[in-house]
Amino acid sequence: MIHQYKNNGYNIVMDIASGSVHVVDDVVYDAIAMLEPAIGEIESAMPIPAEARAEAKQKLSEIYPEADVEEALSDVQELIDAEELYTKDIYHNYVMDFKKRKTVVKALCLHIAHDCNLACRYCFAEEGEYHGRRALMSFEVGKKALDFLIANSGNRRNLEVDFFGGEPLMNWNVVKQLVEYGRSQEEPHNKKFRFTLTTNGVLLNDEIMEFCNREMANVVLSLDGRKEVNDRMRPTRNGHGSSYDIIVPKFQKFAKSREDRDYYVRGTFTRNNLDFSEDVKHYADLGFEQLSMEPVVAAPEEPYSIREEDLPQILEEYDRLAVEYLKRRKEGKGFNFFHFMIDLSQGPCVAKRLSGCGSGTEYLAVTPWGDFYPCHQFVGNEKFLMGNVDTGIVREDIRDEFKLCNVYAKEKCRDCFARFYCSGGCAANSYNFHGKITDTYDIGCEMQKKRIECAIMIKAALADED
């Protein structure tokens, strides 16, 4: 399968199965499209069928000089010979075998506090409570969760623990105790913990920043962009004052102090700010360099949810953001945008790309009282309760269902060019919109595809600069 598109003056051809990406001129772009029906998908190199070649040559010669056409067709042949064009997807059995392997757990999302000091309108955790009661995780429960992770991680050395909520800083002492406990277990078990924290910043102070800079591999700082946008969707609990005013100075100080350690300023955009590229620019203007902005995922009846009719504007907005990204980079004021980051040469292997996000198998969420769910977005839905820190995983049927959830299990993904980049999308979003985990969240897919196109266009533009 190939995917061709034009963006910001670049003609891009992606050969999906091989992972090759080519920037081409107009004549090759048209030649590749013309030859595709005759060639289809091939397992190994072959000459372009003579009849198709002659027909393409004739049609192209009506538009382009004959010498260019001849060169273009031989370039296409060269790409075919290198197995970088029209290649067939040969990974189905490979990934199925891969997924049948015994799974190990390598990442936990610890819901350290089911409570929050903001009242964000779109919160899937329902202001921290996840359809349940307010609760804080005890050290004992957290310790058992880390022990479970170590015991079930097999030979994997790198283990990830995200302190999540609600708002994890509302239970800060337990976070610190768990980090200390985790570190004490690294050497005896030959493991390396990578701790991360997702916070709204309200309770941030110097001591917390210092601790995080020492212990947290990444911190995710929630802010929605411009003051009016942020404060509308992220109000304080009592409705007084501005969360933006409380948070921004702390985040600025924190981001600066991270130096070469990772952080992301992460926002959510909704129907209320479809011009979200302005919010990303606002982050950059505030001095932040590591940025992420996610579309809200909400029931269609919510007034702020993203609807199909919003897509044209959103897709244009991503294009605008990509151009701004390049412009600011050129001016020496560059920023990273999470969804425009793509590593074309040293990125993830095909097994990772096709096997899904790992929810329910290698990634689990743990509630304050120690229950396991497939991921943070399923917490509170009793149908997905998999076990707890005392019993371990008792619902192996749920784990097995998630284990089989991969790109090839999703009909809509089979012919999608983005499947090697999104890994089949989010199981929770699929469940929320279609009642099963093997479908897709269609509006999300359209945005994902556009983000990938922009990310690759950016690579093309940067290659031009070199």
Add this chain to the structure above:
Amino acid sequence: MKHVKTLTNKTLKESMKKGGCGECQTSCQSACKTSCTVGNQACENANR
């Protein structure tokens, strides 16, 4: 090739040989939490 600039060659097929070690970061642990993106994750295979 005069008309083609290749940004990356057949890395996916090559990755079948040494891939699947699982040491890389879980995608949702990074900065999304509401979508799934793996294309931007780093490979952490020590033996690649």
